[in-house]
Amino acid sequence: MAPKEVYKQLTAECRKIGILGSCASVLGWEERTYMPRGGRRLRADQLGLISAMHHEMFTSPKIGEWLSQLESSDLVKDPDSIEAANIRELKWEYNKRAKLPTDLVEAITKETSIAQGIWQEARAKKDFKMFAPNLEKVIDLTIQKAEAYGYEGEPYNALLDDYEPGTTVKDVEAAFGGLRDDLVVLLDKIKGAPKKPDKSIVERAYDVDKQKIFGESVAAAIGFDFNIGRLDITTHPFCSGFGPGDTRITTRYNPDRLNDALFGTMHEAGHALYEMGINKKEHFGMPAGESASLGIHESQSRMWENQVGRSKPFWNYFFPQAQRIFKESLGDVKLDDFYGAVNNVEPSYIRVEADEATYNLHILLRFEIERAIVKREIKIADIPGEWDSRFEKYFGIKVDNIANGCLQDVHWAAGLFGYFPTYSLGNLYSAMFFDQAKKEMPDIYEQFERGEFLTLRNWLKEKIHQHGFRYRAAELCKKVTGKELSHKPLMKYMTEKYSEIYGF
């Protein structure tokens, strides 16, 4: 068969595999949004079956043979072509996945599905012991996965590589080291600053229905298309791009705090804009129809949440609207005070509600602990203790209860070890990308002030979204910004912002 024919067959088969995978996305979304409690076991069976079938289809010898044929064909002659990128990244993924026995894949899917349900209950009951046996199973399976993949250095490398292809613990440590040092300095300055925002402004009564209307109008303004997406409510907000034409986001409403749902919605909408901007119509199922990495994904959510949503120009446009909607709580508030309040920096327990500066400490903490868990240096039963003592060291406050401690995130229940660092990588990338956007569109803040966000959205689509996984994160960063990953743009952005707000 001619290489073009082989490539066509490969594309069709991958699309089919992608569609099967997208069924699991719908099931996973429904599990977290609407499913009644009693459906947990069946859902685990459904997801386990689909993941096993998906694995068998993708790792079938047929795909391996096609890829081998294509690797030495004319189609990869131009390494920058979409075809070459697709073949290269599929081969990389094939080599990895083929190392995993189907039983293990199915077991991971089933156990993590069950563990997520138990985690939800355990978190509500603040009961770690209830969750520990399930967590233990998930950790055992995760380590088995790392061993099956194989790794250089430590097992964590194998896991990280699933979410941030080509990035190693060493790369992460290099980026996080400078970040940690500079953050300590910044947070010290903030602590001793002469000015303090009045955060109580955003902690007044905010009617949930009105929050919903406002959040949806903001999401629509930045480009979230409700014809090809939905916004629902979940305990743990997330975005799921099912495939062409269907991308879902979720949030959670706190009637006594404006930030959570609003910035959460912008965050997830940022993820969704990435999913909606990938050319899935053409490339679904192939790397060019997927995101480049979770770090790049997070750079998009973080940019809309922070560089846009927590900027003065954004609120220049949206604050009068917010005042009209939340008249009782915001009617008498000045824009500058509101801007300060949404940017208040303060140690807090919950990662997803943290400010931009301390957020990264939450990640550093998790990165340390999960690395040690995977190395078996921390026992399951010791996780709460390890968490609490390290938390106090980083944040200077004591964890008051376990739902505010190591039970707060779904990730470990979901088997997502190696995932957390991508959040801070996303912060670093977002600052780099936004710097570049400002360079190329010097009037971007004036646009925000006029309520125009689509220029930025289109820029992101052109520079980042449309490429899918054609380039790896580091390469994409270089292509877009001309620079290597660095923590400096993020620190510069934060230092400028907070020095104005805190007056240091």
Added chain:
Amino acid sequence: MAPKEVYKQLTAECRKIGILGSCASVLGWEERTYMPRGGRRLRADQLGLISAMHHEMFTSPKIGEWLSQLESSDLVKDPDSIEAANIRELKWEYNKRAKLPTDLVEAITKETSIAQGIWQEARAKKDFKMFAPNLEKVIDLTIQKAEAYGYEGEPYNALLDDYEPGTTVKDVEAAFGGLRDDLVVLLDKIKGAPKKPDKSIVERAYDVDKQKIFGESVAAAIGFDFNIGRLDITTHPFCSGFGPGDTRITTRYNPDRLNDALFGTMHEAGHALYEMGINKKEHFGMPAGESASLGIHESQSRMWENQVGRSKPFWNYFFPQAQRIFKESLGDVKLDDFYGAVNNVEPSYIRVEADEATYNLHILLRFEIERAIVKREIKIADIPGEWDSRFEKYFGIKVDNIANGCLQDVHWAAGLFGYFPTYSLGNLYSAMFFDQAKKEMPDIYEQFERGEFLTLRNWLKEKIHQHGFRYRAAELCKKVTGKELSHKPLMKYMTEKYSEIYGF
């Protein structure tokens, strides 16, 4: 391999196939409840893929061989055993399904998924032409399916057999003939009756949120367990039993009419009680873990909707509650007047909102037309005309617009030709079963008056639900009532009820 081992393998494989099928149930439910418009194409691809995989798994030679081995084994010695029933009905289904090429199965799933979306739009726009090309495709595929199955007599027999195993057009005609004749007499008596209920009572303002609360409390009272189920909103109400532990129902609220959502909810809850009562934990994926037929299914929904929900004893208990909740619309109403209003008989356009008596005319009409469509005696373009003229003949009123005419039901868009008769079969069975229930539990109405519905529910579970598809409809009917299918119990029940209300 010993027969017991073969049977065990068969059971495990069928459970797996059942779980795959249940993924499609979730996708189908989500398509109709929450999916954004843009997701239609992807959803069709997902459902098409799963149906193709499901078909290939179920019709694999392996299953055929296992069944052949088991058919001549000791396991079928006692024809009344669960094992014998499972083997017998699986073999029957295998023989049917194996005749369908996978391409056809996939095409039907995809085209009906798309056609349902178009139908929804066409119905809203009252535009038959918009829907006609899709309907034509669905009809072509449906006829191809009938031809692939093969049939005696006419192609409609092959289709009907999918929903009402073992029942033929001849059986249906025999039951419907007497029903038609007796209905004409009854409706004439009602038309000329001295008393008329005041239906305006149920056509006042009924706040949707309050309807929801009331409907959910009624559903819970008759045994719908919200821990293993949900009630959502859709254009066309339905029930979907995903599998063990998860059964969904939907309804639609009309702020100006109490009946639609209330009796719709009871109807779907009746279906759900059946699904919840089948021993799926043990038998999921095997016939004993499925319903016996759609007619039997409908007998359960109809019984809760009509024999219970439209009975005086039911309202003796629930009316004071309804009066408290809908104080403005019901505060000044007498129980007898309300009871008359929910039982008002009147020709109307919409089947799902029809009263108990005229309901069956809606089915007779559809049965005639779809039989002719499948025989190619009615062309697609002529469907609206055929509908309207027959409707006028049956109901004595002219169809005012096509959304109230042949575009009202989703069934044809969904490829469900041969499905409609099961609704009236369900009405016939429901009257027979309820007669028997009254015989065995003479105080059943007193129980209703005290708000006790679980005795009836448990009786149904014991007599009908728990058996799943161990017996075919006709046999089950005989086992429960000792009688053959007949239209007489239904006519007797209706005549008694309406003679009291209408005073003839």
